[in-house]
Amino acid sequence: MPTVTPRDPDNLEALRDASDVLGLDALLSDDERATRDRVRAFVDAEIRPNIADWFDRAYFPAELAPEFGKLGVLGMHLDGYGCPGRSAVEYGLAALELEAGDSGLRTFVSVQGSLAMGSIHRWGSEEQKNEWLPRMAAGEVIGSFGLTEPSAGSDPSSMKTFARRDGDDWILNGSKRWIGLASIAQLAVVWAQTDDGVRGFIVPTDAPGFHTTVLEPKGSMRASIQTELHFDEVRLAASALLPEAKGLRGPFSALNEARYGIVWGALGAARDSYEAALRRSLAREQFGVPIASFQLTQQKLVNMVIELQKGALLALHIGRAKDAGTLTPTQISLGKLNNVREAIAIAREARTILGGDGVLLQHSPIRHAANLESVRTYEGTDEVHTLILGQHLTGIGAFS
Structure with missing residues (x-):
């Protein structure tokens, strides 16, 4: 057999080149590779040196939120309102590199950008978009997304959280479970039953009657935050309603x-x-x-x-x-x-x-x-x- 030289375990780039057997890197554009490499460098510098300690201590580094904003990964695929407006493939590559650091950090970007910001961007009023999206894209405001309930996980149509009308206001009661980031968030996009079907609301987390409980200890996603939300007669102005969202769509x-x-x-x-x-x-x-x-x-x-x-x-x-x-x-x-x-x-x-x-x-x-x-x-x-x-x-x- 021919003599071979073992690959150098410290030459990560060479190992990656060898592992790309199909040459998939060539299928990416220059912009896509640049986005990937930029996020990879951030993960190498900011996440890898610390993630074992964060995971061990069950610590979520909320101080990185503005850095994620500067990196351009919050609401990365959304257009306008201060959002980066990148392609779906670029967002996917960013998600891959972030989760190579840790699932909890990629989850933050997903909850913030896809769930909370995405809901406001698609279903919100112009006033809501202008009020929240630029600050969320910059990581200055953190959002959460309340859909799952203790008895309504895979079947969200059975949710019990209810919002009733009281004049021009809404009164919200119920609970949500396994809600990312809510204990450190300034707002929660909450989905509730109403007399007009399921509707979405932007709920300030400092509203009277809004309470969060952090779910711990966990054996998974320890460098992240999951919570239970409780709504006890939370009064919301009419402007809290996402006007374009009707039903489970x-x-x-x-x-x-x-x-x-x-x-x-x-x-x-x-x-x-x-x-x-x-x-x-x-x-x-x-x-x-x-x-x-x-x-x-x-x-x-x-x-x-x-x-x-x-x-x-x-x-x-x-x-x-x-x-x-x-x-x-x-x-x-x-x-x-x-x-x-x-x-x-x-x-x-x-x-x-x-x-x-x-x-x-x-x-x-x-x-x-x-x-x-x-x-x-x-x-x-x-x-x-x-x-x-x-x-x-x-x-x-x-x-x-």
Whole structure:
């Protein structure tokens, strides 16, 4: 056999070039690569050196919100009102690089930009857009998104939170659960039943009767904040109503935006896990040789790269469709279901290559594997996306 030279575990760029077996980098434009590289550099400088400590302490770095604004990733895909107005593919690449740092940090960008800002941008009045979006895009105001309830997760139509009219005002009562960021947010976009169906409201978090409870301790998404919201006779002015949002179409449109980001983001967690395993396998010796020289280790690495490359092709195809205006919710479900499921498998397999050291937080796969359990659950569980696809294939709804 020909003599070969093992790859240098410290030359990450060379390892990435070798791992791009299909040459997918060439499918990106110069602007797309520039966006990716800019966000990657931010993650390398601001997130990687600190994330193990943040995760261990269950600390969300809210002080980075203005830095995310300067980076241009808050409401990245929205136009006007101080928003960056970048393409869907650029936003996807940013989500991938952010989640390579940590799912919790990508989730912040998603909650802020896709859920809260996206709802105001699509369904709000001009006054609401001008009041909130520029400051949210700059990271000066943090928003949250209240849809899920203790007894209404996969079935939001069964929500019990209710807003009743009182003259020109609205009175809000009920609760929401698993709501990101609400304890540090200045506003919450809240969806509630009314006598006119489901409507959306911009609710100031300092309104009398608005209370938050942080959900902890958690074994996943520890560098993030999830809360329960409680509304006790919260009085809202008529101007709090999102005038264009009527029915579940409003929150579902926001969920599809968030799900799109997950299609890309999960690949970041998977890629980071794979790279940690690859570098470890090249650096660690057993029986006198790098463990990368063993057939079983190479099989694991190859299987990871195959799924990473397939997932990247899927994400890019979905992103191009979104930019072309042809993307369907069913296609997003396929992407979310596949890429998160494969990302979890990659993170778990990567941990095995790290051996016992793989349970230490100085190595990322165990953290990514834990985080991805949350990513797998929110914005539609595996079961929900499976049934969405099943209904598409058969024409039969199996949700009840």
